[in-house]
Amino acid sequence: xxxxxxxxxxxxxxxxxxxxxxxxxxxxxxxxxxxxxxxxxxxxxxxxxxxxxxxxxxxxxxxxxxxxxxxxxxxxxxxxxxxxxxxxxxxxxxxxxxxxxxxxxxxxxxxxxxxxxxxxx
Amino acid sequence: xxxxxxxxxxxxxxxxxxxxxxxxxxxxxxxxxxxxxxxxxxxxxxxxxxxxxxxxxxxxxxxxxxxxxxxxxxxxxxxxxxxxxxxxxxxxxxxxxxxxxxxxxxxxxxx
Numbered sequence: 001x002x003x004x005x006x007x008x009x010x011x012x013x014x015x016x017x018x019x020x021x022x023x024x025x026x027x028x029x030x031x032x033x034x035x036x037x038x039x040x041x042x043x044x045x046x047x048x049x050x051x052x053x054x055x056x057x058x059x060x061x062x063x064x065x066x067x068x069x070x071x072x073x074x075x076x077x078x079x080x081x082x083x084x085x086x087x088x089x090x091x092x093x094x095x096x097x098x099x100x101x102x103x104x105x106x107x108x109x110x111x112x113x114x115x116x117x118x119x120x121x
Numbered sequence: 122x123x124x125x126x127x128x129x130x131x132x133x134x135x136x137x138x139x140x141x142x143x144x145x146x147x148x149x150x151x152x153x154x155x156x157x158x159x160x161x162x163x164x165x166x167x168x169x170x171x172x173x174x175x176x177x178x179x180x181x182x183x184x185x186x187x188x189x190x191x192x193x194x195x196x197x198x199x200x201x202x203x204x205x206x207x208x209x210x211x212x213x214x215x216x217x218x219x220x221x222x223x224x225x226x227x228x229x230x231x232x
Contacts, residue, residue: 047221107156107171
């Protein structure tokens with residue numbers, strides 16, 4: 001069974017750093033792109049970027065380029081989303097999701113449960 | 122880049138049929154596949170339509186998708202509405218640089 005299990009909720013202060021994770025299981029982790037999607041409180045979905053764990057090829061949406069870093073450790077089947085200096089506007093639910101086998105323009109066929117990040121002084 | 126515009130909300134009665142539109146602001150709707158995701162309150166999204174009109178296994182055939190080049194839009198149609206279909210629905214496609222773009226979402230109320 002394909003599963004993506006994300007790390008737990010985080011409460012941070014502005015300016016702090018953070019790295020959240022997404023562990024894949026039940027499939028060949030290195031063979032599928034993993035994406036990150038932001039959902040701000042009461043708002044819609046936003047496509048942030050994707051990574052191919054096989055070779056760490058990473059693509060960012062222009063809106064998120066330079067704002068976050070997406071990485072992966074294929075030895076432990078885990079993808080990451082990290083911030084070096086959080087802002088209050090980073091408060092959101094973050095989902096990881098697996099792209100189907102159509103390469104980097106497929107659909108997200110499996111989703112993690114979401115990680116709620118709250119940034120507040 | 123382009124935008125995908127959806128109605129903010131739609132409502133319909135159980136047993137009826139509803140159609141949610143998703144209009145691409147520039148470039149052809151046919152240039153990249155369109156997906157539709159359902160998100161129930163408090164849950165992660167799930168796919169109900171991919172590649173314009175394909176249904177994942179487990180999604181009932183009450184859900185169908187289409188694209189219309191004349192209006193440059195995609196549509197999600199749900200027939201035989203059930204109260205369990207009440208959710209937010211998002212369309213999604215890709216730009217020429219293979220960056221994903223989501224529509225703003227449509228809240229479906231089944232009343």
